[in-house]
Amino acid sequence: MDKPISFARGAPSLDIIDVxxxxxxxxxxxxNDPAGLTAYGTSVGYPPLRRWIAxxxxxxxxxxxxxxxxxxxxxxxxxALVEPGDCVVVERPTYDRTLQxxxxxxxxxxxxxxxxxxxxxxxxERLLAAGASPKLAHIIPTFQNPAGYxxxxxxxxxxxxxxxxxxxxxxxxxxxxxxxxAGETLPSMLSMDGDTVVYASSFSKTVCxxxxxxxxxxxxxxxxxxxxxxTVTYIAPSMISQGIVYExxxxxxxxxxxxxxxxxxxxxxxxxxxxxxxxxPDARFEPPEGGYFLWVDLPRGTDVSALFTAAVERDVxxxxxxxxxxEGAESSLRLAYSGVTPxxxxxxxxxxxxxxxxxxxxxxxxxxxxVS
Amino acid sequence: MDKPISFARGAPSLDIIDVxxxxxxxxxxxxNDPAGLTAYGTSVGYPPLRRWIAxxxxxxxxxxxxxxxxxxxxxxxxxALVEPGDCVVVERPTYDRTLQxxxxxxxxxxxxxxxxxxxxxxxxERLLAAGASPKLAHIIPTFQNPAGYxxxxxxxxxxxxxxxxxxxxxxxxxxxxxxxxAGETLPSMLSMDGDTVVYASSFSKTVCxxxxxxxxxxxxxxxxxxxxxxTVTYIAPSMISQGIVYExxxxxxxxxxxxxxxxxxxxxxxxxxxxxxxxxPDARFEPPEGGYFLWVDLPRGTDVSALFTAAVERDVxxxxxxxxxxEGAESSLRLAYSGVTPxxxxxxxxxxxxxxxxxxxxxxxxxxxxVS
Numbered sequence: 001m002d003k004p005i006s007f008a009r010g011a012p013s014l015d016i017i018d019v020x021x022x023x024x025x026x027x028x029x030x031x032n033d034p035a036g037l038t039a040y041g042t043s044v045g046y047p048p049l050r051r052w053i054a055x056x057x058x059x060x061x062x063x064x065x066x067x068x069x070x071x072x073x074x075x076x077x078x079x080a081l082v083e084p085g086d087c088v089v090v091e092r093p094t095y096d097r098t099l100q101x102x103x104x105x106x107x108x109x110x111x112x113x114x115x116x117x118x119x120x121x122x123x124x125e126r127l128l129a130a131g132a133s134p135k136l137a138h139i140i141p142t143f144q145n146p147a148g149y150x151x152x153x154x155x156x157x158x159x160x161x162x163x164x165x166x167x168x169x170x171x172x173x174x175x176x177x178x179x180x181x182a183g184e185t186l187p188s189m190l191s192m193d194g195d196t197v198v199y200a201s202s203f204s205k206t207v208c209x210x211x212x213x214x215x216x217x218x219x220x221x222x223x224x225x226x227x228x229x230x231t232v233t234y235i236a237p238s239m240i241s242q243g244i245v246y247e248x249x250x251x252x253x254x255x256x257x258x259x260x261x262x263x264x265x266x267x268x269x270x271x272x273x274x275x276x277x278x279x280x281p282d283a284r285f286e287p288p289e290g291g292y293f294l295w296v297d298l299p300r301g302t303d304v305s306a307l308f309t310a311a312v313e314r315d316v317x318x319x320x321x322x323x324x325x326x327e328g329a330e331s332s333l334r335l336a337y338s339g340v341t342p343x344x345x346x347x348x349x350x351x352x353x354x355x356x357x358x359x360x361x362x363x364x365x366x367x368x369x370x371v372s
Numbered sequence: 373m374d375k376p377i378s379f380a381r382g383a384p385s386l387d388i389i390d391v392x393x394x395x396x397x398x399x400x401x402x403x404n405d406p407a408g409l410t411a412y413g414t415s416v417g418y419p420p421l422r423r424w425i426a427x428x429x430x431x432x433x434x435x436x437x438x439x440x441x442x443x444x445x446x447x448x449x450x451x452a453l454v455e456p457g458d459c460v461v462v463e464r465p466t467y468d469r470t471l472q473x474x475x476x477x478x479x480x481x482x483x484x485x486x487x488x489x490x491x492x493x494x495x496x497e498r499l500l501a502a503g504a505s506p507k508l509a510h511i512i513p514t515f516q517n518p519a520g521y522x523x524x525x526x527x528x529x530x531x532x533x534x535x536x537x538x539x540x541x542x543x544x545x546x547x548x549x550x551x552x553x554a555g556e557t558l559p560s561m562l563s564m565d566g567d568t569v570v571y572a573s574s575f576s577k578t579v580c581x582x583x584x585x586x587x588x589x590x591x592x593x594x595x596x597x598x599x600x601x602x603t604v605t606y607i608a609p610s611m612i613s614q615g616i617v618y619e620x621x622x623x624x625x626x627x628x629x630x631x632x633x634x635x636x637x638x639x640x641x642x643x644x645x646x647x648x649x650x651x652x653p654d655a656r657f658e659p660p661e662g663g664y665f666l667w668v669d670l671p672r673g674t675d676v677s678a679l680f681t682a683a684v685e686r687d688v689x690x691x692x693x694x695x696x697x698x699e700g701a702e703s704s705l706r707l708a709y710s711g712v713t714p715x716x717x718x719x720x721x722x723x724x725x726x727x728x729x730x731x732x733x734x735x736x737x738x739x740x741x742x743v744s
Binding site: 011014027030031034035037038039067069072075100104209211212231232233237238239240241243 | 381383386389391394395398399402403406407408409410411412413439440441443444447469472473476576580581582583584585603604605606607608609610611612613615616
């Protein structure tokens with residue numbers, strides 16, 4: 001049996017995590033602030049980390065709430081703003097767990113097509129003109145999950161203008177922002193309008209996922225409301241995790257870690273694009289400028305469910321495009337290159353190409369059988 | 373201004389937290405399992421800790437789910453079992469945040485009197501006979517918060533029998549169990565009936581609160597349902613916190629820490645009881661055998677709200693009894709002795725007695741004024 005290769009999980013491989021830096025940060029944190037680390041703390045987060053995040057984003061600390069990972073930030077925000085039956089705009093495709101979280105709350109989810117430069121703002125405008133009245137729009141603007149695309153500056157401005165005019169919240173879900181390895185950094189929507197935009201990010205991609213530290217930035221009154229909700233939910237997120245993250249950031253390990261991660265992602269993305277072009281020329285994709293993901297469209301009619309099965313038989317995993325939409329995307333897939341080495345990528349794409357060849361051959365013979 | 377003394381917060385003072393042991397455990401954890409600590413992990417918890425907890429409680433690991441503190445365990449359980457309008461039985465008095473969490477979910481909360489040997493099971497039986505049909509009964513059986521009382525073995529058995537007969541869940545919320553410094557250890561209700569009882573506990577009182585590691589033990593299918601809910605809420609609790617707790621437990625620091633904490637609590641409880649008997653002879657209370665709290669009843673008609681204000685003026689804090697009930701308890705208060713040294717306790721009770729004298733005198737003069 002071949003060594004399994006997973007393009008499925010959006011997570012970093014261990015070799016690009018600064019474990020030595022984390023150990024050092026832990027030691028430093030217990031040394032510097034044993035009282036702050038071991039006490040209950042508060043639901044807004046470990047104060048030094050809250051201040052550090054506020055400074056990084058140039059906002060007041062009162063606008064920041066640190067959470068047990070940014071999924072928890074999403075959950076609190078949805079709990080605070082979304083009632084059953086409320087309309088919520090999402091990108092199509094979007095992160096599967098966001099879809100699930102919204103459906104679990106009984107939201108009426110409206111998916112708007114994602115283009116290579118981000119959500120189709122004109123389509124959203126038509127939707128609004130036709131009477132849709134969303135409570136919020138969930139947007140992953142940078143190196144989107146699952147597509148890897150980035151929202152252009154013009155569209156960011158247009159989206160914020162629409163949100164102002166139609167009084168909905170833009171939820172800017174931006175965990176991949178610092179992982180740009182090509183092209184130019186774009187301003188956040190938060191920096192364009194701090195009243196209309198609520199921003200979430202996390203340290204999962206820059207420190208490590210197991211630390212579970214994410215955060216939310218929003219208007220002071222909304223953050224205060226969510227802080228109350230967080231208190232009755234779990235009192236506070238781990239103060240020890242947050243103390244470690246704070247020392248990791250303040251001591252400079254974060255910036256070094258980001259460089260390591262970006263270097264590895266650049267190489268992995270390039271290897272993946274080259275391997276696909278060589279081994280699987282039917283694949284259509286946009287070379288990513290950062291982040292973890294590559295979205296691949298195969299020729300219309302390709303049965304990606306069958307490809308998934310054929311790939312698993314070859315010990316290769318990916319996530320089907322259909323998992324990221326309410327319906328459709330049957331000929332697309334998401335490849336995560338964050339957790340695989342270049343050698344694994346080469347090997348994985350070869351196996352994927354074999355699986356594809358088998359599916360296409362099978363499909364043809366089924367078509368032939370149908371015609372005969 | 374005097375140094376503030378707080379009998380308000382149910383939290384340990386820093387001097388009884390094993391910070392050196394925590395640092396060592398952190399180092400060990402990063403050394404032994406960097407991959408497990410830094411990866412996303414799963415919503416059921418860090419596997420070695422999950423197994424350790426299962427063994428400690430003599431249950432299968434599949435029945436354990438580790439959470440971001442035990443409040444989060446409560447929240448998940450309530451989300452899984454309690455619909456708006458559902459009847460939930462609580463003790464009177466009970467933990468204020470539990471009351472709030474249940475009210476936030478629209479539960480119909482029925483409070484049953486807490487006696488010195490635990491909830492009044494006969495009263496609960498009458499409630500059930502009168503047609504109440506609770507979904508669950510929330511019980512803090514050992515050194516209850518806020519009262520400090522412990523449910524007797526006979527009542528534990530009776531309660532489990534009632535739950536079986538009337539098909540409700542006993543939620544055994546038991547974070548103080550290992551903090552017994554006098555009297556005999558009692559069996560958990562979980563050990564009496566693992567199908568009817570769902571059990572929660574945490575490491576907040578035995579390791580430290582800031583680590584935010586709690587857990588739930590229940591039937592396999594319920595735990596599996598809650599695991600799904602936890603995944604879409606926050607993916608997983610901090611793996612780093614859990615890795616540190618695991619090493620702290622496995623390396624023997626936990627048992628040493630429990631001895632330290634118990635020794636300090638024994639001394640603090642005794643100092644508090646003696647000081648109250650001496651300085652505030654009107655106070656009625658049951659000397660605790662463990663845990664963090666002492667419930668004090670003052671003579672009927674004592675205005676504890678006024679006492680609270682008079683105490684704050686003397687830099688002493690406590691929590692009013694009325695915070696722990698739906699209505700009533702106006703002449704009672706909760707004193708937490710976990711976070712104060714014996715010297716602070718002596719000083720704090722002196723100030724409390726002064727405040728009490730002032731309130732009693734004020735009450736008298738107000739009565740006189742009213743009569744004149």
